Amino acid sequence: MYNEKVVEHFCNPRNVGELLEADAIGENGSFKCGDTMKIYLKIKDDRIEDIRFQTYGCGAAIASSSMLTEMVKGLTIDDALKITNQDVADQLGGLPPLKLHCSNLAADALHNAIENFRNGKVHGESA
Amino acid sequence: MSRRTVYMDHSATTPVREEVVEAMLPFYHELFGNPSSIHAPGRTVRRAVEEAREKTALALGAEPGEIFFTAGGTESNNITLRGAAKKRGEPGHIITSSIEHHAVLDVCSELAAEGHRVTFLPVDQYGRVSIDQLQEAITPDTFLISIMAANNEIGTLQPISAIGEVARERKILFHTDAVQIAGQLPIDLKKLNVDFLSLSAHKFNGPKGIGALYVRKGAKVTPLYSGGGQERKLRPGTENVPGIVGLSRAMELAVAEIKDKKKRLEALRYKMITGLMAIDETILNGHPEERLPNNVNVSFKHVEGEAVLLSLDLEGIAASSGSACSSGSLDPSHVLRAIGLDHPTAHGSIRFSLGWGNTEEDVDYLLEVIPRVVNNLRRISPTYRTNGSRKE
Ligand SMILES: Cc1ncc(COP(=O)(O)O)c(C=O)c1O
Ligand SMILES: [Zn+2]
Numbered sequence: 001m002y003n004e005k006v007v008e009h010f011c012n013p014r015n016v017g018e019l020l021e022a023d024a025i026g027e028n029g030s031f032k033c034g035d036t037m038k039i040y041l042k043i044k045d046d047r048i049e050d051i052r053f054q055t056y057g058c059g060a061a062i063a064s065s066s067m068l069t070e071m072v073k074g075l076t077i078d079d080a081l082k083i084t085n086q087d088v089a090d091q092l093g094g095l096p097p098l099k100l101h102c103s104n105l106a107a108d109a110l111h112n113a114i115e116n117f118r119n120g121k122v123h124g125e126s127a
Numbered sequence: 128m129s130r131r132t133v134y135m136d137h138s139a140t141t142p143v144r145e146e147v148v149e150a151m152l153p154f155y156h157e158l159f160g161n162p163s164s165i166h167a168p169g170r171t172v173r174r175a176v177e178e179a180r181e182k183t184a185l186a187l188g189a190e191p192g193e194i195f196f197t198a199g200g201t202e203s204n205n206i207t208l209r210g211a212a213k214k215r216g217e218p219g220h221i222i223t224s225s226i227e228h229h230a231v232l233d234v235c236s237e238l239a240a241e242g243h244r245v246t247f248l249p250v251d252q253y254g255r256v257s258i259d260q261l262q263e264a265i266t267p268d269t270f271l272i273s274i275m276a277a278n279n280e281i282g283t284l285q286p287i288s289a290i291g292e293v294a295r296e297r298k299i300l301f302h303t304d305a306v307q308i309a310g311q312l313p314i315d316l317k318k319l320n321v322d323f324l325s326l327s328a329h330k331f332n333g334p335k336g337i338g339a340l341y342v343r344k345g346a347k348v349t350p351l352y353s354g355g356g357q358e359r360k361l362r363p364g365t366e367n368v369p370g371i372v373g374l375s376r377a378m379e380l381a382v383a384e385i386k387d388k389k390k391r392l393e394a395l396r397y398k399m400i401t402g403l404m405a406i407d408e409t410i411l412n413g414h415p416e417e418r419l420p421n422n423v424n425v426s427f428k429h430v431e432g433e434a435v436l437l438s439l440d441l442e443g444i445a446a447s448s449g450s451a452c453s454s455g456s457l458d459p460s461h462v463l464r465a466i467g468l469d470h471p472t473a474h475g476s477i478r479f480s481l482g483w484g485n486t487e488e489d490v491d492y493l494l495e496v497i498p499r500v501v502n503n504l505r506r507i508s509p510t511y512r513t514n515g516s517r518k519e
Binding site: 002016017033037053054055056059061062102 | 450
């Protein structure tokens with residue numbers, strides 16, 4: 001069902017955990033299936049210096065969270081904002097169509113974190 | 128990658144036993160005749176079909192004339208439900224449960240859309256229907272009650288005998304989808320007030336695509352298909368002879384071993400449940416006692432079922448899940464919702480179903496692997512610690 005790259009990220013997820021002194025935290029949940037993701041950013045000079053994630057979800061959700069953290073580490077927040085859910089799925093070599101909604105968490109959680117940062121807050125309202 | 132292969136998804140389907148394959152093979156070769164033919168090759172095969180019917184009837188405490196071969200559980204259910212509605216001809220009332228297999232549930236929804244009224248009885252936290260609620264649901268135009276003998280996801284057994292008494296007393300036809308208990312638990316139709324019973328061979332080490340429908344003498348439905356006169360017009364079409372022979376042989380073997388198998392599987396089930404419940408924040412779904420001997424269904428909080436399945440699969444263990452992400456739809460299974468599980472608990476549910484061939488070593492292997500799998504997923508879960516739970 002999943003390709004090798006997805007399985008590899010699922011088995012060895014990168015950048016897992018929390019950042020205790022995060023500059024921004026973002027969250028996103030799929031109201032549809034119940035998967036949720038939390039993302040922690042360390043930002044210096046508008047650049048993502050470090051990133052961690054926590055995800056409650058299926059293989060697709062975990063693999064896309066992991067992939068996203070690899071893709072955005074070191075990027076400026078402007079460039080990070082340009083990354084879409086589709087980019088993450090493409091970078092994983094594709095996901096089964098039914099699982100796409102599970103992977104849509106990742107980029108949205110990141111955007112949420114950056115938005116919080118720009119609003120001068122670490123957490124959003126809900127966190 | 129995986130050290131061994133452990134199949135724990137016998138409620139989905141089972142391997143065909145060698146004895147069954149052997150019984151079937153001649154009917155692909157020398158005994159290929161059409162049982163409806165007048166000539167000798169046909170007559171020999173007719174005898175085999177009728178012998179299979181006798182064996183199947185004997186295993187269920189039925190008369191041979193009450194057994195009809197079908198293409199499986201789905202078809203047996205459709206023939207009964209749609210056939211009863213067709214026979215009635217005018218809108219009426221059907222009672223079923225909210226945790227039926229889709230092969231009953233969806234037929235009922237369609238019949239409702241076609242003008243019938245359908246009551247989907249709720250179930251308690253263990254998945255049991257209440258006899259009082261059944262009594263209350265009956266109206267003068269109730270013409271059919273269809274309640275499964277055992278649930279395929281959580282393994283809960285229904286009080287079939289008591290439901291049958293109610294149906295008999297109120298003169299309502301009673302159908303039970305027995306796909307999950309046939310070959311697992313004894314069925315004696317002489318003692319049960321059941322008018323229709325569905326079963327499917329591939330759930331008890333027989334071939335796929337063959338099932339049977341028991342129709343009590345005197346109970347009638349209108350056939351859904353037109354065609355030849357096979358299966359006394361209830362299921363026309365040239366018989367799946369190898370399948371019929373395979374079903375009856377699988378049934379015969381299963382029934383002969385039913386007591387031993389039940390004891391063996393219940394012991395494995397006990398060991399498995401005890402071992403799984405030792406993992407913190409784990410919930411047993413279904414009834415603690417009134418459940419299939421082979422069914423274990425648990426929810427591991429803070430993790431999602433499909434992720435657990437995927438991890439287990441990489442370790443060579445095959446199981447299944449009713450979580451939203453595994454279902455292909457966006458919701459957790461209707462069964463898990465009907466027993467009142469909140470979304471996260473339903474989302475973390477895993478079904479292990481044991482069967483012929485599973486050993487204590489299989490259970491030991493699962494219990495060795497699963498704590499690591501669950502912990503690894505909890506380690507990356509945002510809900511695990513915030514709940515006050517210990518983080519590794
Ligand atoms: C309770 C129940 N009813 C019906 C069916 C359908 O049986 P079949 O696959 O033979 O059509 C199944 C099998 O998935 C089942 O578990
Ligand atoms: Zn998902």
